[in-house]
Amino acid sequence: MRDPAPSAVRLKDYAPPAFLIDSIDLEVELFEDHARVRARLAITRHLGAPRSPLVLDGEELELESVKLDGRALPSGEYALDAQHLSLEQVPERFRLETTCRIQPRANTKLMGLYAAESGFFTQCEAEGFRRITYFIDRPDVMAKYTVTIHADRQRYPVLLSNGNPVASGAGSSGRHWVKWHDPFPKPCYLFAMVAAKLDKLEDEFLTRSGRRARLAIYVDPGKLDQCGFAMQALKRAMKWDEEVFGLELDLDHYSIVAVGDFNAGAMENKGLNLFNTKYVLARPDTATDGDFLNIDRVVAHEYFHNWTGNRVTCRDWFQLSLKEGLTVYREQEFGADLYSRAVERIREVRHLRAAQFAEDAGPMAHPVRPDSYMEIGNFYTTTVYEKGAEVVRMIRTLIGAENFRKGMDLYFARHDGEAVTCDDFVRAMADAARTDLSQFMRWYDQAGTPVLETKGEYDAAGKRYSLAVKQSCAPTPGQDKKMPFHVPFSVGLVGPDGRDMLPEGTRVLSVRQPEERFVFENVEARPVPSLARDFSAPVIVNYDYTEAELTHLMAHDSDPFNRWNAGQRLALDIILRGIEAVKNGGRLAIPRAFLDASARLLADAPEDPAFAAEALALPSEGYIAEQVEIVDPDAIHAVRNELKRKLPSVLRQELLQAYRVNRTPGAYSPDAASAGKRALRNAALALLMELDEPEARALCMKQFEDADNMTDALAALALLANCDCPERERALDAFYAKWKDEPLVVDKWLGVQSTSRLPSVLAEVKRLMAHPAFNLRNPNKVYALIGGFRGNQVRFHAADGAGYAFLADQVNALDAINPQVAARMARGFDRWRKFDPRRQSHARAALERIRDTKGVSKGVLEIATLALA
Numbered sequence: 027m028r029d030p031a032p033s034a035v036r037l038k039d040y041a042p043p044a045f046l047i048d049s050i051d052l053e054v055e056l057f058e059d060h061a062r063v064r065a066r067l068a069i070t071r072h073l074g075a076p077r078s079p080l081v082l083d084g085e086e087l088e089l090e091s092v093k094l095d096g097r098a099l100p101s102g103e104y105a106l107d108a109q110h111l112s113l114e115q116v117p118e119r120f121r122l123e124t125t126c127r128i129q130p131r132a133n134t135k136l137m138g139l140y141a142a143e144s145g146f147f148t149q150c151e152a153e154g155f156r157r158i159t160y161f162i163d164r165p166d167v168m169a170k171y172t173v174t175i176h177a178d179r180q181r182y183p184v185l186l187s188n189g190n191p192v193a194s195g196a197g198s199s200g201r202h203w204v205k206w207h208d209p210f211p212k213p214c215y216l217f218a219m220v221a222a223k224l225d226k227l228e229d230e231f232l233t234r235s236g237r238r239a240r241l242a243i244y245v246d247p248g249k250l251d252q253c254g255f256a257m258q259a260l261k262r263a264m265k266w267d268e269e270v271f272g273l274e275l276d277l278d279h280y281s282i283v284a285v286g287d288f289n290a291g292a293m294e295n296k297g298l299n300l301f302n303t304k305y306v307l308a309r310p311d312t313a314t315d316g317d318f319l320n321i322d323r324v325v326a327h328e329y330f331h332n333w334t335g336n337r338v339t340c341r342d343w344f345q346l347s348l349k350e351g352l353t354v355y356r357e358q359e360f361g362a363d364l365y366s367r368a369v370e371r372i373r374e375v376r377h378l379r380a381a382q383f384a385e386d387a388g389p390m391a392h393p394v395r396p397d398s399y400m401e402i403g404n405f406y407t408t409t410v411y412e413k414g415a416e417v418v419r420m421i422r423t424l425i426g427a428e429n430f431r432k433g434m435d436l437y438f439a440r441h442d443g444e445a446v447t448c449d450d451f452v453r454a455m456a457d458a459a460r461t462d463l464s465q466f467m468r469w470y471d472q473a474g475t476p477v478l479e480t481k482g483e484y485d486a487a488g489k490r491y492s493l494a495v496k497q498s499c500a501p502t503p504g505q506d507k508k509m510p511f512h513v514p515f516s517v518g519l520v521g522p523d524g525r526d527m528l529p530e531g532t533r534v535l536s537v538r539q540p541e542e543r544f545v546f547e548n549v550e551a552r553p554v555p556s557l558a559r560d561f562s563a564p565v566i567v568n569y570d571y572t573e574a575e576l577t578h579l580m581a582h583d584s585d586p587f588n589r590w591n592a593g594q595r596l597a598l599d600i601i602l603r604g605i606e607a608v609k610n611g612g613r614l615a616i617p618r619a620f621l622d623a624s625a626r627l628l629a630d631a632p633e634d635p636a637f638a639a640e641a642l643a644l645p646s647e648g649y650i651a652e653q654v655e656i657v658d659p660d661a662i663h664a665v666r667n668e669l670k671r672k673l674p675s676v677l678r679q680e681l682l683q684a685y686r687v688n689r690t691p692g693a694y695s696p697d698a699a700s701a702g703k704r705a706l707r708n709a710a711l712a713l714l715m716e717l718d719e720p721e722a723r724a725l726c727m728k729q730f731e732d733a734d735n736m737t738d739a740l741a742a743l744a745l746l747a748n749c750d751c752p753e754r755e756r757a758l759d760a761f762y763a764k765w766k767d768e769p770l771v772v773d774k775w776l777g778v779q780s781t782s783r784l785p786s787v788l789a790e791v792k793r794l795m796a797h798p799a800f801n802l803r804n805p806n807k808v809y810a811l812i813g814g815f816r817g818n819q820v821r822f823h824a825a826d827g828a829g830y831a832f833l834a835d836q837v838n839a840l841d842a843i844n845p846q847v848a849a850r851m852a853r854g855f856d857r858w859r860k861f862d863p864r865r866q867s868h869a870r871a872a873l874e875r876i877r878d879t880k881g882v883s884k885g886v887l888e889i890a891t892l893a894l895a
C-alpha cells in the first residue's frame with residue numbers, strides 16, 4: 027500500500043510566512059495563443075524570519091525574467107523548480123519583478139487563468155494564483171492589488187478585476203486596456219480577472235449608511251433575459267445582511283460574472299464574483315423551482331462571504347470551515363427567512379444525512395478542521411461546509427440568539443482585516459456569551475458522527491420523566507478514540523393530547539458526559555419524547571419508539587422537523603424490516619399505521635403542500651444503505667419501490683385529488699408557496715406513476731407537453747425516463763430538440779437519463795458520452811452524466827462491476843484534463859467496503875487501476891489511496 031504521508035501538509039507544521047507582500051502591481055497582456063504576466067511585488071521580511079530564503083509558488087509558468095529592485099537577475103541568482111522560484115539572499119524590504127508566459131487556452135484544469143467560450147476567466151481558490159504568476163500563495167499573505175489588463179478590444183470588450191476601475195485607454199492595433207485598483211488588502215485566492223465579450227445587466231443598491239453601490243451581472247451575449255432573478259437575489263441578500271447581521275457592502279462596485287466552464291458553484295472574489303452559469307441564469311421555462319432557490323442561496327452565499335471570508339479570512343486552508351461553515355450557516359438562515367423555515371431545514375438535514383454522514387463513515391472522514399491533506403482541493407467537502415454550518419448553528423443554540431449576534435459583532439471588531447483561525451471565531455462567541463466552549467471545540471477536531479443512545483423512564487407516582495443519554499463515536503481513520511462531545515440536545519415532551527408538556531416547550535440540554543441522565547419534574551402523564559428538535563446537533567439519535575409513538579409525533583409534534591423525522595423513521599424501519607424479510611425468503615410487510623399516516627399527510631396537505639411533499643418522500647436509497655451492515659443495492663431498490671407503489675394503490679383518489687388541486691395557474695412564480703404546490707403535485711404524480719398504468723403515463727405525458735415551466739416539464743420527463751414505455755423516447759427526443767442550444771437545460775436532459783432506474787442506464791450513459799451534447803471538458807456536463815450515474819446507487823453498484831469499471835475509466839480520462847473534477851468523481855468509490863465480497867473485488871480492482879495509472883494527479887491519488895487503505 028502506498029503512503030500518502032510524504033507529501034501531506036499538516037496543520038501542526040503551520041508557521042507564519044517568512045515574508046509579507048504589501049502590494050502587487052499586475053500587468054496582464056492577453057493574446058490568442060498565450061498571455062504575458064508581469065508582476066511587481068513589494069516584499070518585506072516578516073518578524074522573526076532572519077535569514078530564510080524567499081520562496082515563491084509557481085506552477086506551469088514560463089519564466090522570462092526576474093528583477094530585484096530594478097536589477098535583472100542572472101539565472102545563477104535564483105533557483106527554479108516545477109513548483110517554486112527561490113532567491114537565497116534578499117534584503118529586508120525590496121521590489122521583485124517577474125515576467126512569465128502562460129497558456130490560458132491550454133488550461134483545461136480551469137484553475138488559474140483559463141479560456142472559455144466568451145473569453146478569459148480566473149479561478150484562484152485554493153491554489154490557482156500560482157498558475158498566473160510567482161507569488162506566496164497562502165491566505166495569510168495579504169496584498170493590495172493594482173491590475174492592468176490588455177487585450178483586443180473587439181474580441182474582449184469587457185476587462186474586469188477586483189476593486190475600482192482607475193484608468194483605461196487604447197493600445198496599438200485594436201487593443202485596449204483597463205486598470206483596476208482594489209483598496210482592500212486580500213489573499214491571492216480572492217484575486218479575479220475577466221476579459222471577455224459579455225452582456226451586462228446593471229442595477230444599484232443604496233446601503234443603509236447611504237453608499238450607492240453599482241451592481242452588475244455579466245453573461246454570455248443573448249442571455250440577459252435570464253439574469254433578472256439573480257440580480258433580485260443579490261439585492262435581497264444585501265438587505266438581509268444589513269437587517270440580520272448589521273453588515274453592509276463596503277464597495278462601490280459589485281459584479282457577478284457567469285461562465286459556463288467552472289469547476290465549482292461560484293467564487294467570492296472580492297467585488298468580482300465568478301459564477302457557474304447554473305447559479306445565475308434562470309427563466310421560468312428553462313429553470314426549475316429548485317434552480318431558482320439555489321440561485322437565491324448561492325448568490326447570497328457568495329455575497330455573505332464578503333464579510334465572512336473576505337474581510338475576515340482564513341489563516342491557512344485547515345481553517346476553511348471558518349469561512350465556509352459560517353457562510354453556509356448564514357446562507358441557510360437567509361433561505362429559511364425567504365422560503366419556508368421548516369422545509370429548508372428538512373432539505374438541509376436530508377442532504378447532510380445522506381452525504382455528510384456517509385463521508386464521516388467512510389475513508390475520507392475528516393474533522394471540520396482537517397489536520398492534514400495532500401490536495402486541498404479534496405477538502406471542499408460536505409463536512410467542512412455543511413457539518414461546519416451545523417457547528418456554527420450549535421453554538422447559537424447553546425448561547426442563544428442574542429449572544430450569538432454579540433459574538434459575531436465581537437468577531438468582526440477583533441479580526442476585521444485579519445487572517446484567523448476557527449479558535450478565534452469560537453473565542454469571540456465564548457467571550458461574548460461569557461461561557462466556556464473549550465469542550466465544544468472537539469467538534470472542529472474530531473471526525474465521525476456521534477451516536478446518542480437514549481432511554482426514557484416515566485415515574486407516574488412521582489410525575490417525573492427521566493431521559494438517559496449515552497454518547498459514543500465510532501473510530502475514524504487516524505482517530506481511534508474520541509473524547510465526549512458537547513452536544514446541544516433540544517428536547518420536547520409531547521403529551522397524550524399532542525401538546526407540549528414542558529412549560530418552555532423545548533428544553534436545550536447540554537450533553538457533555540459519556541453518560542448522563544436528565545430529569546423533568548411535574549410531568550402529568552407519560553410523554554412521547556421529541557428528541558433533537560430542529561435537528562439540534564449533527565448526531566444519530568437512537569430511541570426505541572413504537573409505531574404508535576412515531577405516528578403520534580407525526581400527527582402532533584409542535585416541531586415540524588421532528589414531525590417529518592418521525593415519518594422518516596417509520597418508513598425506514600419498515601424498509602429495513604422488509605429487506606431482512608426478503609433476505610430470509612419473506613415479504614415486505616406494510617403496517618396499516620403507515621398508510622393511515624400517509625393518508626393523514628395528504629388530508630392535511632393543503633395547509634403546507636411543500637411540507638407534505640417532503641413528508642411523503644421516502645428516505646433515499648443511499649441513506650438506507652448507510653443503515654445496514656452489508657449493502658444489497660438491489661434489495662434496497664426493490665423494497666423501497668414496493669413500499670412506494672403501495673401508496674398509490676391504496677390512496678389513488680387522494681393522490682389524484684392532490685394532483686388536481688395543486689395546479690398553479692397564471693404566471694409562473696418561484697415563490698415558496700407556488701413551488702410547494704408544484705412539489706406536492708409532482709410528488710403525487712410520481713407516486714401515481716409507480717402503478718405503471720397507461721392512464722398515469724398519459725397524465726404524465728400531458729403534463730410534459732403542456733407545461734409552461736421547467737419544474738413541471740422536467741418532473742414529468744424524469745418520471746418518463748424511469749419507465750420502459752413508448753412515451754419515454756418521444757419525450758426525451760422532443761426535449762432535446764427543443765433545448766439543444768441551452769447548455770444548462772441539456773445538462774438536465776443528461777441528468778434524467780443518467781439517474782434513471784432502468785437497467786439499461788449504463789449502456790445509455792456510454793452512448794451519451796459520444797453524443798454531441800456531451801463534453802468531457804465541461805464540468806457541468808460531467809456532473810450531469812457521469813456524476814448522475816455515480817449517484818445512481820442501484821445501477822452504479824451493479825453486481826457485475828461494470829459501473830465501477832466505467833467510473834474508473836472516466837476518472838482516468840478526466841484526470842488528464844481536469845484533476846479536480848476527476849477527484850470529485852473518484853469519491854463515488856468511498857463506500858465500496860460496505861458491499862458484498864464480489865462487488866468489493868470489482869471496486870478494489872477499479873480503485874487500484876486508478877491509483878496505479880501513470881501520471882495520476884495528487885488529488886486523485888489521495889482519494890484512491892485513502893479508499894484502499
Ligand code: 0A1
Binds near residue numbers: 149289290292294
Ligand atoms: N469558496 C467557494 C468555493 C470554491 C472553491 C474552490 C473553487 O475552485 C474551483 C471554486 C469555488 C464557495 O464556497 O463558494
Ligand code: ZN
Binds near residue numbers: 331
Ligand atoms: Zn463558500
